[in-house]
Amino acid sequence: MYEDSWYSFVPELQQRQPASTTQTTGHRRKQSLLEQPNAAADTDAEEPLPPILELQDDNSPPEPTVARRAKSYSDLYGMARAQVPGHDTRKRSKRKQGGRTWEALAVPESVTASLPAEPEPYDDALQKELLRASQRELYYDELALAERHLDALIQDANSALAVLESLCQSFNTVDEQTSSFQAQCDGLLAEQQHLQALAEAVGTDLQYYTYLDSATRRLNAPGAGRLVEGGSFAEILTTLDSCIDFMTRNSSYRDAESYLARYQSLLTKALHLLEVGFVNHLTKVSSEISRQVAATQSESARHALAYGRFEELLLDSYSLVPNVQAVVHSAYDEYGQLSSSPNAATYANTASNLFRSYWAARERDMKPILQHDLDAFRAEAKESSIETASRNFVKQCFERSDNEASLFRTIFGLDAHYSTDPDSAFVVLKSPRAVLTGANVAPIASNLQAVLQGSDLHTVCNFVGWIMHEYLLAEYDEEETPFAGRCRGLAARLLEEHLWTFTDALFEAEITKSISKAAVPQEALKIGPVTAGDISSNAFPHVKKALELLALFDQSMPKERCQRNSPVIFKIIKETIATLQRAESRIRSTKPAGTDPDLFMVKNLLILKNELMTLEIGDVRAQAPSGGLVGHMQHFSQIWDTVRAPTHLLGGLLSSFGSLTTYIPGSSRLWSRSGSNTPAGGGGTPVIGAAGPTQAVDDAGEQLDGLLRQSIVGFTKRWAGLLNEGRSGKLGGKNVEKLERELDEMLERAFGGQPEVVGKLKEAIQIEVDGLVRAKEGGRSFVTRV
Known part of the structure; x- marks a missing residue:
């Protein structure tokens, strides 16, 4: 990697001989070790140079040295230690100390001190010029050496790239030539995976068939009863479930x-x-x-x-x-x-x-x-x-x-x-x-x-x-x-x-016993006076029993059940109405003194209707509010105020009563089981079981409201006619005041302590009387329709 000139560079430096100069007085600069071997000798090199300070501290780089080659692996360690600056300094100092051989020639300091001082010429500019020249030559040599190394690296990299390119081309050629072989290998691998999946599926399905023998042997063994006490029994059941499920899902499989x-x-x-x-x-x-x-x-x-x-x-x-x-x-x-x-x-x-x-x-x-x-x-x-x-x-x-x-x-x-x-x-x-x-x-x-x-x-x-x-x-x-x-x-x-x-x-059973089949004495047909301010104290005994049963049922049952087609409430109302109709028929036939059949029906039906509105059929009330309206008809004004047309008296009273379906949702079909028969003439109160055309009633609440309205209208019209005839002299001289006093006594006996009810009934009678008078004055008959 290194050229031959590099190896010849060091010996030339080592073989360089110092120029022969004549020792003159003072110090002379030695020949520079940085001088190139082929450089021409300077003509002025022989001239004496001014003395320089060898110990001067400057910024010059260290003297270049060439590391020697290691002779062996052990010598390499010694070379590495020699490169350490501190170690080299110590070694060099020791060598210098060991090489001192001129101490015997040293002149004593006393003699040296007595000698005159010899001037030493010094040229600073020349020294700097020499230093720059030596450094320039050193840099040029290093740059040249680095350039040669870089050129060698570039050549090696180029050759490596050429080799890699040839290898890439070779691989591409091989890949092109082996593409068909690779496709065949991929096909074989895919087929192998498919066969492996099929083998696993077959093995999975096969275990559902092979488990039959094992389960049969275990469950039919002599000691099979002990399996139920072991932990493996649950596993047997789970596996049997899996097998049954598999056979059910794959019914097309063999057997x-x-x-x-x-x-x-x-x-x-x-x-x-x-x-x-x-x-x-x-x-x-x-x-x-x-x-x-x-x-x-x-x-x-x-x-x-x-x-x-x-x-x-x-x-x-x-x-x-x-x-x-x-x-x-x-x-x-x-x-x-x-x-x-x-x-x-x-x-x-x-x-x-x-x-x-x-x-x-x-x-x-x-x-x-x-x-x-x-x-x-x-x-x-x-x-x-x-x-x-x-x-x-x-x-x-x-x-x-x-x-x-x-x-x-x-x-x-x-x-x-x-x-x-x-x-x-x-x-x-x-x-x-x-x-x-x-x-x-x-x-x-x-x-x-x-x-x-x-x-x-x-x-x-x-x-x-x-x-x-x-x-x-x-x-x-x-x-x-x-x-x-x-x-x-x-x-x-x-x-x-x-x-x-x-x-x-x-x-x-109680309704049948105390209402439907209970005997009605003759004294019960008379309306007695109100006692202790209780409006129901002089009510019909069957009505009293109905009120008691309604309150008892309301207290013992939840509200939802009372509003859900309760057969008990239906039977109480139906049987009470039937009993009142039978009692009215007896009153009309026997005509007991002091008892008006219409007023009898009005009183008892109002009490029954008032109790239904008070209880609200489902609202649990153990007792009335303190200082409240025990025994009072507190809902009468609510009923009466809904009368729409005063000239028609109580023609709109039915709308004020409403029907029991208001309090018992969804009960229309239940209440509709009751019906009423109306007399052929259309007058009077409808009687259950009487002969004549049958009138379908939607529910028992409507039947109750209809009977109450007809009774009020019948009572007011009859007494309005009596008063009108008394005032016109058709009663044979019967005093009108006596009729009015008789009416007051009858209403007070029936509704004692309820001035509102008495007032409304008397007002209705007076309205009816006024209507008759106007009809007479107009020369035509006026009949109030309900």
Whole structure:
């Protein structure tokens, strides 16, 4: 890499001989080591130069040196150390110190000091010129050497690039020549991957066929029953599910139907083994618990045995209970709804069998405890209050039901929510049993109904109302506890499915007994005076009973149920109207003294209508507001103020009454079951069951409003005619004042303490009288139409 001139450069420097000069007085500059070997000798070099300060500090670069070549690898280390500045200085100083041989010729300082000082000429400009010349020559040499090195590097790089270019061209040529071979290789690789995927798919599908023999051997082995207690049983069920699902999805595969039937048979076999194993374990635990429960008389000990000890023994079964939970979860989801898996029906059938076996065992274990609770309830009902005993029994049953539900969730891992789906777990658990299941409230209802059957209606209504207010309408200041939530659900189902229907039956029996078939004495047809300011004190006895039943039903039932086609309200109104019509017919036929049939109907129908508006059919009111309107017809002005046309008297009264559908939404079809027959002449009050054309009535509310309007119109028109005839002298001299006094006494006796009602009726009569007078003066007959 280096030229020969480089290697000849160093020896020439080493072989250079100093120019022979004559030693003169003073110091002479030595020949420069930087002088080139071929340079011409300077003619003035022989001239003496002024002395220079050898120790002068300047900015000149160090003297160039040429590193010697290493003779060996060990010598290379020595050369590297020699290049260190400090090491070279020390070595050089030692060499100088070791080479001192002129010390013997040294002149003593005393002699030197006595000699005269010899001047030393010095030329600074010349020294600087020499320094610049030597540096310039040195730089030129270094630049030339660097140029030669760079040229050599460029040539090497060019040759390397040429080689790389030739290699690239060679590779391109090879690539062009091997493109077809590469395409063939790619095709072979793709085919290999396709065959590999097919092999994996075939192997995956094949395992669904090969598992049949393994599952058959395991499930038909003599000790197959012990599999249900191991952790591998759940894996067997999962694999069978996968195989059945695969055969179902790929029914076109060879022998798929045969394998599907065999896998389903194996699944049924496995579930039967689980069912047998669980029943055997349950029977073993139940026999031990029932014996211990029967042997003790302590209620707390029985509770501990029936729940704590039973749970401990039943869960001590290795993996049997987890396998049972796996089957239940395969049949139902977390809310108790049937799962969507293909084998959900099979699992649900097994789960239903497991549930029945479990509750049968629980009935055997809990029979002494349940019988003791039932005996205590019946004894308390006979000795003390039936209502108090029923309340205590409900609380006790709710607590026991919650304990049973917690135990069931621990064993089966299922918390079934309320559902009407026949395939849900809730319906399976709801089936009637003697023991409470958390979803079954039939035992509570049956025991309560057996005791309440012989009690009066007030007691039943108070008890039903207590359940509603205690559990359904209770307000919790803090967050509701899980136990309170479960009690709320049990109470709602107890009322909805059993007690409300039971109470409705008692109401209907009471309506039939005290309204429909109750005898009406002759004294009840007379309108007596109002006592204690209560407008209903002199009402018809059947109307009083209807008001009592309406208030009782409203207090014991929620508002939603009273507004939902209640058959009880319908029957109360229908039977009361029928009884009033029969009483009116008797009054018209017997004509008791001091009783007007129209006024009789007006009074009783107004009281019935006022009570319906007061209760608002569903608004629970235990009592009237303090200082309120007990016994007053507080809604009469609201009814009367809606009269639109004064000349037509009460022609618009029907719109003011409205219909019961205003208070009972959606009840038109229910109320329309009642009808009314109107006499052929069209006059008088329609009578149910009377002969004549049948007039369809939309609902019982409209029938009530129609009867009330007709009675008011009949009363006012008749008395207006009497007063008009009295004033015209057609009554045979009967005094008008006597008629007015008789009218006042009749209205005061009927509506004592209600001046507003009396005033409105007298005003209506006067309006009717004025209408007759105007009609007479006009020479034409004027008949008020309703």
